[in-house]
Amino acid sequence: xxxxxxxxxxxxxxxxxxxxxxxxxxxxxxxxxxxxxxxxxxxxxxxxxxxxxxxxxxxxxxxxxxxxxxxxxxxxxxxxxxxxxxxxxxxxxxxxxxxxxxxxxxxxxxxxxxxxxxxxxxxxxxxxxxxxxxxxxxxxxxxxxxxxxxxxxxxxxxxxxxxxxxxxxxxxxxxxxxxxxxxxxxxxxxxxxxxxxxxxxxxxxxxxxxxxxxxxxxxxxxxxxxxxxxxxxxxxxxxxxxxxxxxxxxxxxxxxxxxxxxx
Amino acid sequence: xxxxxxxxxxxxxxxxxxxxxxxxxxxxxxxxxxxxxxxxxxxxxxxxxxxxxxxxxxxxxxxxxxxxxxxxxxxxxxxxxxxxxxxxxxxxxxxxxxxxxxxxxxxxxxxxxxxxxxxxxxxxxxxxxxxxxxxxxxxxxxxxxxxxxxxxxxxxxxxxxxxxxxxxxxxxxxxxxxxxxxxxxxxxxxxxxxxxxxxxxxxxxxxxxxxxxxxxxxxxxxxxxxxxxxxxxxxxxxxxxxxxxxxxxxxxxxxxxxxxxxxxxxxxxxxxxxxxxxxxxxxxxxxxxxxxxxxxxxxxxxxxxxxx
Numbered sequence: 001x002x003x004x005x006x007x008x009x010x011x012x013x014x015x016x017x018x019x020x021x022x023x024x025x026x027x028x029x030x031x032x033x034x035x036x037x038x039x040x041x042x043x044x045x046x047x048x049x050x051x052x053x054x055x056x057x058x059x060x061x062x063x064x065x066x067x068x069x070x071x072x073x074x075x076x077x078x079x080x081x082x083x084x085x086x087x088x089x090x091x092x093x094x095x096x097x098x099x100x101x102x103x104x105x106x107x108x109x110x111x112x113x114x115x116x117x118x119x120x121x122x123x124x125x126x127x128x129x130x131x132x133x134x135x136x137x138x139x140x141x142x143x144x145x146x147x148x149x150x151x152x153x154x155x156x157x158x159x160x161x162x163x164x165x166x167x168x169x170x171x172x173x174x175x176x177x178x179x180x181x182x183x184x185x186x187x188x189x190x191x192x193x194x195x196x197x198x199x200x201x202x203x204x205x206x207x208x209x210x211x212x213x214x215x216x217x218x219x220x221x222x223x224x225x226x227x228x229x230x231x232x233x234x235x236x237x238x239x240x241x242x243x244x245x246x247x248x249x250x251x252x253x254x255x256x257x258x259x260x261x262x263x
Numbered sequence: 264x265x266x267x268x269x270x271x272x273x274x275x276x277x278x279x280x281x282x283x284x285x286x287x288x289x290x291x292x293x294x295x296x297x298x299x300x301x302x303x304x305x306x307x308x309x310x311x312x313x314x315x316x317x318x319x320x321x322x323x324x325x326x327x328x329x330x331x332x333x334x335x336x337x338x339x340x341x342x343x344x345x346x347x348x349x350x351x352x353x354x355x356x357x358x359x360x361x362x363x364x365x366x367x368x369x370x371x372x373x374x375x376x377x378x379x380x381x382x383x384x385x386x387x388x389x390x391x392x393x394x395x396x397x398x399x400x401x402x403x404x405x406x407x408x409x410x411x412x413x414x415x416x417x418x419x420x421x422x423x424x425x426x427x428x429x430x431x432x433x434x435x436x437x438x439x440x441x442x443x444x445x446x447x448x449x450x451x452x453x454x455x456x457x458x459x460x461x462x463x464x465x466x467x468x469x470x471x472x473x474x475x476x477x478x479x480x481x482x483x484x485x486x487x488x489x490x491x492x493x494x495x496x497x498x499x500x501x502x503x504x505x506x507x508x509x510x511x512x513x514x515x516x517x518x519x520x521x522x523x524x525x526x527x528x529x530x531x532x533x534x535x536x537x538x539x540x541x542x543x544x545x546x547x548x549x550x551x552x553x554x555x556x557x558x559x560x561x562x563x564x565x566x567x568x569x570x571x
Contacts, residue, residue, distance in 0.1 A: 081441075135554060138381055139382050140555060142326075142382070144322075144323045144327065145327065148276075148325075250455070252553055255383045255384070256377070258455070259423060
């Protein structure tokens with residue numbers, strides 16, 4: 001089995017379309033999205049048609065839970081006032097520009113999705129299996145913690161997103177935890193590509209286990225930047241798309257991840 | 264309120280294991296210290312490297328996510344460097360320090376150790392305001408200058424310390440204090456300062472400096488209705504001391520907070536009997552790093568919705 005798994009889209013419908021095309025070209029059997037369709041980018045309503053037209057199986061992120069249930073904020077878990085200021089700007093914009101029908105669709109998404117393929121129990125969630133908006137950063141998540149999650153939630157492969165940076169960890173018994181990254185914005189490394197994961201199991205995997213391939217995806221980021229300016233979104237957000245460096249939401253980064261960035 | 268009315272908090276998961284590595288021993292004697300640390304207060308003593316190693320092994324079965332090292336001043340413990348290096352083999356580590364006794368050779372060794380793992384080694388530096396005028400009356404003469412030298416040393420070694428301040432000003436002044444501190448740290452050469460403000464805990468030395476808790480400063484069962492209990496450190500942490508396992512780093516001096524000798528003996532629900540529990544309830548997540556805050560997802564039915 002060959003799965004393509006997308007993380008947060010953050011209104012980046014151009015990257016979403018590029019990812020769907022790329023996954024199809026690579027021969028993926030099924031497409032998944034782990035939630036957070038909105039935030040950050042322009043024209044929130046444009047992500048829904050590609051998701052539906054290509055039968056992408058979606059789960060609900062904290063952003064989708066908020067937009068879908070008409071909540072006051074995105075439940076992003078920021079602590080810094082500056083981060084919350086920018087989070088509110090993009091939340092208010094996304095809420096105002098998401099149709100009632102699409103909000104209902106977001107509201108009704110499940111918070112997790114389980115599939116069993118080639119004898120492997122795969123659990124897809126947004127932040128962590130125990131909490132939608134939990135940040136599981138590579139540098140602040142111990143292996144025994146992930147092992148316990150895999151035990152408690154009876155999974156051989158846990159797939160998550162939410163932090164915005166992809167990573168993976170091998171667990172005991174050949175199990176795996178994978179943060180698939182996000183399509184919404186680049187990874188704070190000075191590159192403008194965004195990331196998703198292709199996962200092969202059974203006969204599609206080289207060693208018959210679980211093959212994880214992180215895919216750096218080029219898309220028309222300059223067009224996205226232009227459209228963000230057209231929509232008067234903050235120049236700080238546009239700079240991230242154009243340069244690959246995060247300019248906001250930095251307070252929640254652990255030191256190792258923060259150090260790799262410019263700001 | 265009778266004892267039966269005191270709500271108890273379940274240990275949801277042992278996410279953070281704390282080590283009281285220098286007990287209540289500190290080179291400073293801050294006038295607001297909630298466990299009255301000083302050069303002479305040995306009511307809690309040093310942990311040994313063997314003890315820390317044993318506890319790290321014990322912690323694996325509980326799925327501990329992160330380790331925190333505190334005191335007193337952790338760097339007074341001569342085995343702290345090997346302790347931190349040992350812990351980085353198990354998970355991320357954070358050390359809470361006053362940054363006045365740091366040595367360059369220690370930081371070089373720790374930086375190399377951090378580079379050798381996937382885990383972050385975080386430093387939380389206590390400085391109680393952006394000026395010596397605010398900080399020194401609390402932490403001691405010249406401590407602002409010495410701690411800022413420590414911050415500079417940390418930054419020179421590639422660390423990104425989180426500066427924590429205990430609020431001895433009006434809460435409304437927080438934005439100004441944060442802004443001033445950012446400027447001061449920029450001038451020092453720290454280009455991306457990380458800051459966290461902590462509430463005062465009115466116990467230990469602080470109860471003498473100002474005043475302790477009032478009888479009405481208690482958490483009632485009603486107050487926990489629709490409250491995210493995950494904000495309370497006792498829901499996801501325990502502390503290793505030289506006397507055994509304590510519920511949290513704040514209530515060390517309270518006999519009822521000593522839970523057992525092993526982690527397995529120390530998982531029972533904890534009653535929020537103390538005034539300090541009220542502060543923890545009010546502010547939430549006062550002990551964890553910003554990257555580890557866990558904020559409960561709102562339930563649509565309970566939350567305030569937008570008006571369409």
